[in-house]
Amino acid sequence: MAAASHDLRQPLHAMTLFLCSLRHTVTDSRTHELLDKIDETSTILHEQFNSLLDLSKFDAGVVTADESKIRLDLMLKNIADAAAQDAQQKNVALHLYSIPVVVKSDMLLMERLLRNLVNNAVQYTDKGSVSIQMRRQRNGLVISVIDTGIGISLEDQDKIFRDYFQVSNKARSKSKGSGLGLAIVKRIAALLALKITLKSQVGSGSTFNVHVPLSALVELPDMEEVSDDEMDTIQMDFAGLRILIVDDDASILDAMTGLLRTWGRSAISASSPEQVDRLLSYESDFDLVLMDDMLHDDIMGLDIALQLSAKIPKQHIIMATANAASARLAEIKAAGFEVLVKPVDYEVLRRAIVKAVVG
Numbered sequence: 001m002a003a004a005s006h007d008l009r010q011p012l013h014a015m016t017l018f019l020c021s022l023r024h025t026v027t028d029s030r031t032h033e034l035l036d037k038i039d040e041t042s043t044i045l046h047e048q049f050n051s052l053l054d055l056s057k058f059d060a061g062v063v064t065a066d067e068s069k070i071r072l073d074l075m076l077k078n079i080a081d082a083a084a085q086d087a088q089q090k091n092v093a094l095h096l097y098s099i100p101v102v103v104k105s106d107m108l109l110m111e112r113l114l115r116n117l118v119n120n121a122v123q124y125t126d127k128g129s130v131s132i133q134m135r136r137q138r139n140g141l142v143i144s145v146i147d148t149g150i151g152i153s154l155e156d157q158d159k160i161f162r163d164y165f166q167v168s169n170k171a172r173s174k175s176k177g178s179g180l181g182l183a184i185v186k187r188i189a190a191l192l193a194l195k196i197t198l199k200s201q202v203g204s205g206s207t208f209n210v211h212v213p214l215s216a217l218v219e220l221p222d223m224e225e226v227s228d229d230e231m232d233t234i235q236m237d238f239a240g241l242r243i244l245i246v247d248d249d250a251s252i253l254d255a256m257t258g259l260l261r262t263w264g265r266s267a268i269s270a271s272s273p274e275q276v277d278r279l280l281s282y283e284s285d286f287d288l289v290l291m292d293d294m295l296h297d298d299i300m301g302l303d304i305a306l307q308l309s310a311k312i313p314k315q316h317i318i319m320a321t322a323n324a325a326s327a328r329l330a331e332i333k334a335a336g337f338e339v340l341v342k343p344v345d346y347e348v349l350r351r352a353i354v355k356a357v358v359g
């Protein structure tokens with residue numbers, strides 16, 4: 001295959017050139033429309049050819065890892081930035097929770113693996129959010145790509161890593177991808193000694209975890225370890241919880257709700273005091289409330305929190321504020337609430353929630 005690639009690439013290249021000159025010789029608009037269509041088709045053909053070529057290169061053992069030191073957080077930032085536009089067009093929030101980490105790996109291959117996962121997450125999510133997170137584990141580091149998208153049935157979870165397998169592209173529309181993304185991810189993971197695990201539920205979303213072994217970690221700031229078991233426990237602990245999130249910033253609401261849903265799937269959000277009132281008129285049994293301090297029209301979250309504390313224990317109400325002025329922080333604390341300063345780090349949020357719930 002690798003040998004045949006040159007022979008196949010030649011005519012593809014020639015076709016592109018012919019198309020280009022044809023575009024300059026014809027003038028009528030109907031022909032131009034057809035040329036556009038041929039162009040699109042040829043682009044897809046190119047992409048598919050390249051993927052196929054990549055697969056065969058991996059299988060022939062031609063691809064080798066070229067190790068260097070990588071700032072993983074910056075790499076993830078670039079990938080997230082590149083996916084941001086697609087996400088925005090679909091109204092899907094994209095969040096990155098990372099810390100400065102240096103790992104030793106192949107930069108291009110690592111980037112490709114992560115980009116594939118992030119692009120898939122955006123592609124297969126129509127509402128909610130995609131979050132990219134890092135967490136420390138005893139035996140390394142885990143990068144998670146979490147989406148609130150269509151999800152993958154248990155039956156399909158192994159199959160999606162096979163060459164050409166796609167869950168819902170029965171017509172095999174070429175514009176819907178080729179089904180080779182994860183096949184390449186699988187090969188890269190094998191080459192870079194990364195383990196990939198998947199948790200997903202149809203209708204709720206998917207989490208792809210990339211486990212980076214300790215041996216590949218070069219520099220790492222202090223980070224609390226969170227084992228998979230612990231993560232599961234948190235998910236279980238959260239599973240029955242009813243969480244209310246109050247914030248007037250839509251993107252933060254989305255981020256928090258998305259994050260909490262991936263843990264517990266029961267977060268309810270409100271963006272105004274009116275919504276809070278309405279919600280509480282028909283249900284008041286929230287186990288946990290995340291309350292932004294600065295709501296619009298000068299209504300302070302703290303006032304609502306104080307009202308709520310008649311029904312919900314104060315330690316189950318967590319305040320968040322973007323106002324880092326220490327006077328305000330002191331005021332909220334004096335009122336008896338835990339307070340976090342925005343932007344709230346994912347780890348800090350998780351710990352605060354666990355503390356509020358478990359005590």
Ligand SMILES: Nc1ncnc2c1ncn2[C@@H]1O[C@H](COP(=O)(O)OP(=O)(O)OP(=O)(O)O)[C@@H](O)[C@H]1O
Nearest residue numbers: 120121124151160166167168177178179180181182
């Ligand atoms: N995050 C996800 N949520 C739901 N389904 C997913 C997700 N990621 C992958 N899938 C399913 O797995 C299939 C295979 O994914 P893969 O990335 O290999 O191919 P693809 O996205 O269809 O095409 P491409 O080659 O362009 O990546 C997808 O067609 C989709 O059905």
Ligand SMILES: [Mg+2]
Nearest residue numbers: 120177181182
């Ligand atoms: Mg894909």
